[in-house]
Amino acid sequence: MNKRLQQWLLFLVWIIPVLAACETESTGTPAATTGAEAVVSQPTRTVKPIVSFTPRFTATPIPSLTPIPSETPIPSETPVPPTVTDTPSPTPTATVDGVIYADENVNLRDGPGFDQPVVLSVPSGTQLGVLRLKTDSRGFDWYEVAFTDEDGEMRHLWVRTNLVVTDYEDVIIEPTPTPTPATPAPEAESEEAEEDQSPAPAFESNNVNILAYCRQKGVVPPKPTTDDKVVIEWSWFVARPEYMEEHLTNANYQVELDGELLDNWRAYASETKQEAGVWIVYWYYPVGRLSAGPHEITFRLTWDEMVSDGYQRFGPGTPTEVDEGSCLFTVVEPES
Secondary structure, eight states: HHHHHOOOOHHHHHHHHHHHHHHHHOOOOOOOOOOOHHHHOOOOOOOOOOOOOOOOOOOOOOOOOOOOOOOOOOOOOOOOOEEEEEEOOOOOOOEEEEEEOOOOEEESSSSSTTSOOEEEOOOOTOEEEEEEEEEEEEEEEEEEEEETTTOOOOOEEEGGGGGGOHHHHHSSSSOOOOOOOOOOOOOOOOOOOOOTTOOOOOSSSTEEEETTTTHHHTOOOOOOBBTTTEEEEEEEESHHHHHHHHHHHHHEEEEEEEEEEEOOOGGGGGEEETTTEEEEEEEEEEEHHHHHHHEEEEEEEESSSSOOOOOSSSSSSSSSOEEEEEEEEEEEEOOO
């Protein structure tokens, strides 16, 4: 209905001015007269007032509905996956203190074995921590040691057990073996350091070395006291290094102290060293403190196969199938 009312109002607003205009035009004009008469009698044109129509009300358009905005869903939190971090392998903790003891610098290697590259050489008196013990494929014992280098970096390296003064084997009854670490490329000076390696004459300053065949060599043995630690010593030299490998592979040392066999003798060998034109290996077997009185060492060396030292042949089928010797020495009480 509002729409029709609007239409009527618009129609009336339009038609009223039209009707008013028509009424004005319909007022008659008198016939022509004389000039004077025309002036006097000409009526004045009166324009009827235009009646404006005031609408009773103005239609208010119905407001359009404003759509209610739909709820924007709150995004759910996407769980962030936890960052995977590598769990560090436990680092062996040094269990026992140790000190390098030798006449010259001692090689620290990347792994347990003479075939492992030399990482660095350290002088006698160097302190380190002994981590564990491992025997290589040739029967030699090695300590893994923790050593702090000049840059303050902790290095885990390997050294022959007979070059370290430590009571590790007394403290650790059953050391846990560890796998051989990966071997990096050897340093350029590794071979030269190997040639300069010297064997350790003893474990500690109060050790006394006794030559196993002092009688055959004409050497008068020292007289250790009951406070000294006795170390039994012997050696083997060859003209060229390949002969030493042949000897170590086939040699069988039977060394006894007072009739008791000293087993695991391979563990107490030094590294091969060039000395006075020959290649030599020393053995230093610690037997500890002995009681006062006479003691005897018996020495016997045989070979599984014939070998040569570059000067003569030894072993089966040769003039020297057995090499024997002995040494008698006396342990005394310390002076008060």
